[in-house]
Structures are given as structure tokens and as C-alpha cells.
Amino acid sequence: MIQAQATPTTEAVLTLTDLAFVRNARDILSDINLTIRAGEHWALIGANGAGKSTILSMCGANEHPTRGTVHVLGQQLGRVDMRELRRSIGHVNPRHPLTSSLTIEQVVLTGATGTIEWVPRWHPEAETVERARELIALLGLEGKEHATWPTMSQGERGRALIARSLLSNPSLLLLDEPSTGLDVAAREQYLTTLDELHRSRPELATVLVTHHLEELPESTTHAALITDGRISAQGPVTEVLTTQLVTECFAYPIAISYHDGRWQARAAAGTMSK
Template sequence: MTRTAVPVQSGPPAGAPVIRADDVCLVREGNVLLDSVSLTVRSGEHWALLGANGAGKSTLLGLLGALTHPTRGTVEVLGRTLGRVDLRELRTLLGHVDPRHPLRSPLTVGQVVLTGLTNSIEPLPRWTPGAEQRERADRLLKMMGMGEKTASRWPALSQGERGRTLIARALMPRPRLLLLDEPATGLDLAAREQLLDSLDALREEHPELATVLVTHHLEELPASTTHAMLLRGGRCMARGPADSVLTGELVSDCFGHPVRISRTEGRWTARARRAARR
């Protein structure tokens, strides 16, 4: 794929905190969804949130994305504390990628990317992007390997093409933080590899950008992943540098099933650990 580098919003120096969640709890209708979870993400770090269904991954990502407030604890995103800031305004400073993007209209790929500037699903009435904004959208699509699809309609795209389009959309406001909620959901092997290759290239070209990616599968982690958190039942089981967290022992405990973990050319693989035959 041909890519063109695109400048991302200038942010804090490398290593500066972008997210700080301290002893966060989230309770809904008597159900504890998150229980005393703490996390600090710094500029240039690329975190993976892993765990089984219902572990609290997407719930935590929603807090980090300023979609809701914690029941207890504090969350700071880009230096702003939830509960003391307009969430709608804060969300305009973030890049949030959800493969379940609820678009129903047959917008073109270019139009979808431009909605990242208005933080809306559909183009806003009476809003017209300028030439510089259109040029930026084109450059982002080229960077994501979608340069020849600008005029294609959303319903005609494959799931992988939609995923890369949504990443370009999320990058339009030049965010310092990119949140990805299971971006490889529903992708076949080739589409998944194209997506992960695009993420690796993006992170290499923009070392100041911080990312947090949610997934169930280690095979869906880009090689550029630097840190990981394992969640189970709304609690953090382990967090830290990826190589120290993504071990057979810790991942087995997290998912409640014995697995072996291997890493080849920067990518992780998990396999069930079978009992020896007699």
C-alpha cells in the first residue's frame, strides 16, 4: 500500500501523561463493571486492553474516551478531569474508532472521513469543508491505503476498508490520543494484516501519538504495541510493558484457560496448552 505521512496535532513531549485513571470504579444498576482500576498512558505509548467477554475492556475505553463518568475514582484525559469538563468538547480532541460505526447513509469514503472534523455521523447541514481540510482527508486516506477508494460508497466497502476509513476519520482533528475498540472485528486474514500494518506505519510516522486498543485476541495486536493491561471481571490482573504482561501464566489466569504465548517478528500468538498424552 502507498502511504503519505500526515502531521498529527502537536502534543506533549514524549513520556508525558495523556491518560491518568486512578482507582476507578463504575457501577450500573447495582452491577460493578469496573473495580478499582488504575492506568496511566503516556505520549508515544501503545496500550492493549485484553480480557474475555464482559471483562470491562470496552467499558474502560468508554471512560478514557469521555463517553461517561466513573462512579468513583478520577479520570484525566489530555489534562482534563472528567466531571469538571464538558465531555462533548473533550471528545472533539480524541480519535475514537468503533467498527460498529452506525452510519446508514451511502456517503462516500471522503465524506465519512470529513465527519471526523464535526464529530458527527452524518455531514452537518450548511457545513462545507475547506480545501485544506479536503486535502488532509485525501492524505490520510492515502496513508491508510485507501487513496483509490475516496469516491467509493460506504455500503460497498469491505469490513477491512471500513476499518481503515474510520481510522483516517479519527485522525482528522489531529488527536494526541487514538482509541480503537476491537478494530479487527469481522476481518478476514488479509484485511486484518492490512489493518495492523497500517497501524504500525501510523505509529512509526507519528511517535508522539498515544493509542489504546481493545481486543480479545493476541493475534490482533500490532507489533508496535508497547504496553498491555489484562482485565477480568472488571478488575486489573496485570499491567505494564507488553513483554512482561503477555506471558503464558498471566494470560492463562486472565482467560481461565491454559495457553502458550509465542512472539515472532514482533507479533504475538496464543495456543491452547494441551495435557500430555500417556
């Protein structure tokens, strides 16, 4: 297994040690060891059902491991108030289950309450509103503050959710298949937004789950390949996303290419004729 070459002096934001997770007597995760440090931008990649989302749920303090330990922002799961810890973690889920017609500004402000819907009779402080507006501008939504959730495009929703997740100024940002439902133009705009975010917040650590290498921002620094609930390779992204390792991860011949900071995966030559 390729191990991440992290700088020892860089603060560890997230550490998974000898992690295992069992559900309904079935091993979902086994022997997971992963350290993510401030300023690193990780991608978790693997086939459907490999365990990526379960790992992300541990990172987000939404699940306890069956065995092993999880330290998030210096706190060990099982020895800390999970709800309180989650307030310090930014989590972007494109399937955000909002049902009311909140404006972009209101959606972002719900990051202060940690709720999906607007809290009745809650009035945010002026400095919170100002920060929300700064984030809306940073994410390229300035002038659209009053657009409502039902009328927003999927790309606008995605950027609004990033702004929402950043309202509490987290040290860790989790992105669960953030390009879901985006057309190619919206996807490219979204990836550009992530790259700009990484440049503006160099200390921010991010973990992105995806099935598609084409959906990785240029600023991705590290990757982990997940195979049948185990990490089959991890480390600097250019060392992990190779034809050999990705082919082994998906048990299918996949040719990997890298050009101008972006990745591409396609069936290896001659595969269809076999």
C-alpha cells in the same frame, strides 16, 4: 501486579486513578489505576464481560466513573465539557452506525463535525479537505476517495474510520476491537496500517481493545489484562503477555508464544485430554 515502567518525563495523556464503575447495583470496574503516556501503544485484553469496553468508554470521555478520577489530555472528567473533550480524541468503532451512501472522503470529513452522517449545508474549508485527502493516502485508500460506504469492504471501512479519527489531529486514539469482521488478509493489511501509523505519528498514544492476541500490531508497547473488572497485570507487553498471566486472566490454560513481532495464543498442551 506488574506495573508499567513509564518514563517520568513523558507526558501523561490518560490517567485513571482508583476508578470504580457501578451499573444497576453491580460492580463493573473496581480499583482501576492506569497511566498512558504519549507515544505508548496499549492493548486491553480480557474475557467477554471483563470490563474492557467500559474502561475504553472512560478513556473516550463517554462515561463518568462512579468513584475515582479520570484525566484525559489534562482534563478531569466531571470538570470539563465532555462533548468538547471528545473532539480531541480519536475513536475507531468498527460498528460505525452510518446508514447513508457517503464516500470515503465524506466519511473522513465527518471527523471535523464529530457526527456520523454528513451535516446538511456544511461546507468544509479547503485546508480540511486537503488534510482529509492526505490521511486517505496515508491509510492506503488513495484512488478510492469516491467509493461509497455500502460498497466498501470491511477493511476499507476500518482504514477510513482511522483516517476520520485522525482528522482533528488527536493526541489519543482509541480502537475498539478494530479487527471485527475482517478476513485474515484484511486483518493483516489493517495491522500493517496501524504499524505504519505509529511510525508516522511517534507522539500518538493508542489504546486497543481486543480478545485475540493475534490481532495486536507489532508496534504494541504495553498491555493490561482485565479480570472481573480489575486490572490483574499491566506493563510492558513482553512482561504481561506471558503464559502464566494470560492463563490466570482467562482462568484457562493458554500457552503464549511470540515470533517476529507477533503474538499467538493456544490451548496449553494436554488441555483437551483432561
